[in-house]
Every structure is written in structure tokens, then in C-alpha cells.
Amino acid sequence: MGGLTYFDFGDDFTFSPDKKKPFYNWFYYKEAFSSGFVEKIIKMLDLKPPFFDPFCGAGTTLLYCKLNCLESVGLDCNPLSAMVSRVKTRNYDVGLLKSILEEVLKFEDADKKEWSFKFFKPEDVFPRKSLSDFFALKKKINEIENQREREFFLIALTSLIPQTSFIFKDGGVLKIDKRKKLMPIRVAFKRKALRMISEASLLEGVEPKVLVGDARNFNGLKFSSIATSPPYLNGVDYSKIYGLELNIVGGESEGFLRSFLLSKDMSLVKDAYFEDMEKVLRVFDDCLMEGGTTALVVGNSVVGGRMVEVDKILAGIGEEIGFKSSIIVGKERGIRHLGIPSVRESVVILRK
Numbered sequence: 001m002g003g004l005t006y007f008d009f010g011d012d013f014t015f016s017p018d019k020k021k022p023f024y025n026w027f028y029y030k031e032a033f034s035s036g037f038v039e040k041i042i043k044m045l046d047l048k049p050p051f052f053d054p055f056c057g058a059g060t061t062l063l064y065c066k067l068n069c070l071e072s073v074g075l076d077c078n079p080l081s082a083m084v085s086r087v088k089t090r091n092y093d094v095g096l097l098k099s100i101l102e103e104v105l106k107f108e109d110a111d112k113k114e115w116s117f118k119f120f121k122p123e124d125v126f127p128r129k130s131l132s133d134f135f136a137l138k139k140k141i142n143e144i145e146n147q148r149e150r151e152f153f154l155i156a157l158t159s160l161i162p163q164t165s166f167i168f169k170d171g172g173v174l175k176i177d178k179r180k181k182l183m184p185i186r187v188a189f190k191r192k193a194l195r196m197i198s199e200a201s202l203l204e205g206v207e208p209k210v211l212v213g214d215a216r217n218f219n220g221l222k223f224s225s226i227a228t229s230p231p232y233l234n235g236v237d238y239s240k241i242y243g244l245e246l247n248i249v250g251g252e253s254e255g256f257l258r259s260f261l262l263s264k265d266m267s268l269v270k271d272a273y274f275e276d277m278e279k280v281l282r283v284f285d286d287c288l289m290e291g292g293t294t295a296l297v298v299g300n301s302v303v304g305g306r307m308v309e310v311d312k313i314l315a316g317i318g319e320e321i322g323f324k325s326s327i328i329v330g331k332e333r334g335i336r337h338l339g340i341p342s343v344r345e346s347v348v349i350l351r352k
């Protein structure tokens, strides 16, 4: 195994640098890395297309590839993530989007108020003045015939949860804060949809394929490069944290990596995570062409009071499978509240 090298990626392992960037910021995904990371790692490692991101999240790798004319494929087990990634990387007929928006904005009260999100009632999530507008907008959007335009406006609506609802994500958990200052959903939706439409006019080029599925069982396609970030060990519970958003766009998510288990025995969580990641690395071995490279952003973690060096363990598993591994440490994340000054965030590089 190659040793550790260091490169300061600054905030590139976070969504922050892309918060104000067109397309990237259509959907706030706290767990995303930034387009700057994708750009730097492609240059550093001389990565070649076709690219694969099997944990594509909000589609950062796919969007960067599209904007730079690089072929790519994305996969995520959460249909919400797949939809966000598709919406950000499609080409649109802007005239059609404008005329559909005009129609959507003529919404009237929805007769049926369908709600199946089991953790909170709709009255807990939205203030009274936004609640009926939310149901009416959702109904109007779901009546749009073409999938391309329907998904565009569904994501515009769903992306507004942070600023229009009482929900807030506290660490990995959903909570309600009734004191939150909120924007009325009809104002926020119109503004967001108009901005997305004006930016959509700049999207062109090849659309990546975005699939819903489990990275542990993927097969059938070949790639030169994989640039991705799996869930961090003991990080957020992806099956819950975007539960409301998934409920709004519709669909079931299953097959999440066992990175976050509600178990008293923390060693079980750790074992399950590495069992799953071994399956994932074997999939990478199958779908990488000879000479291909994987760049995997991971975070070390404290489990049951002990530091787990996720980067080194994954590099070791990669070596056993037959890859040549090395690690670039990109960031030290402070975690003094856990009694340890910091943990590494790194890029594990596996070359075939």
C-alpha cells in the first residue's frame, strides 16, 4: 500500500463552494462534495471518461462531467437522488418550461390532500398559509404529462423544504422548529422555478444515464474512472434524512449501505460497513477497465469512542482485491465534542 500524502482540498469535500453556482445549487444536498473536488481530482490523477459515480447523491460528478463534455453514468439507491441528478443534467426546451410554469401557477385549492410521510403531520411541517398552496402546487405539477418537465418542477418544489417548512436537519435527525422564519411557498416556488428556467437555457450536451440501484450489486457497464463518495461510517442516516423530500417526489428507497445502524453494539455497525464496502470495491473491480482508477472520498470516524481509520482499511481491502492503493489526506475535521481533536477526510485511490 502506498503511504499517505497530503493535499489541502479546503472546503471541496463539502457542498459549500457550490452553494451559489448555477445548476449545482438547484438542490441543497449537505452531504455532497463540490465541483472543485471533481475538477482537481480529474487533473491530479489524469482521470479519463467514461466516468461512474455509484453514490451519485445530488449529481455533482455527473453535472461536472456534463458541463465539461465528459461521458458519465450515475447510480444511487435513493430515487430522490437519482431524480435530482437527472434534473440537473438534462437539456430543456425553455419555451415549454415557461408555458408549463404559467399553467402551474394558476393552481387552485387541491381537493385531495395526500400525505403519507409517517414522521410528521403536514400541519407540523408547513405553516397554515403555505399548507394548501403546497398541496395545490404538488397536484398541478403531478398533472404535467412529460416526465422531463414534471420532474423539473417537482425538484423545484421539493428543494424549497429548508426555507418554507418548519423541518430542520439536526446532525442526522429531522426536527421541527416552529419559530423558524419561513418564506411563503407560492412566492418561493415562483422565484425558484423562474431562476431554474433561466439557467436551464444554458444546459446542453450529452445527458448522463442516471440509474436507481444498489452499488453493492451493480454490473454490466465498463468505465475508465470512478469518482465518488459513499456514505461515511456512522455519518447520517440517508434512509431518513431525505425522507420527506422522497415522499414528495414519490418512490421507495431501499438498499442503503449499512453505514448507520441503530445498534447498541457499535462494532456491529463497523463490521457491517466494511462488509458492504468490500462488496462495493469488488463491483468496482468488475466494472473498471484495465488501467482504470477509482477516487473514493471517505471520512475516518469515531465509533464507540475509538477512531476507525476508514481510509486505511478500505485501501487494505482494495489491495486484497488486487488494486494498487494510495491515500491523499485532504482535510482534518474537528470533532472535539467526541474527545478526539480531529479525524481525516481522504481520497482513497485504487488503480487497476
Ligand SMILES: C[S@@+](CC[C@H](N)C(=O)[O-])C[C@H]1O[C@@H](n2cnc3c(N)ncnc32)[C@H](O)[C@@H]1O
Residues within 6 Å of the ligand: 029, 031, 032, 033, 034, 054, 055, 056, 057, 058, 059, 060, 061, 075, 076, 077, 078, 081, 213, 214, 215, 216, 228, 229, 230, 231, 232, 238, 255, 256, 257
Ligand atoms: C455522500 S452521498 C454522495 C454525495 C455526492 N458525492 C454528491 O456530490 O452529491 C452518498 C450517497 O450514497 C447513496 N447510497 C447509500 N447507499 C447506497 C447504495 N447501497 N447504493 C447506491 N447508493 C447508495 C445515498 O443515497 C447518498 O445519496
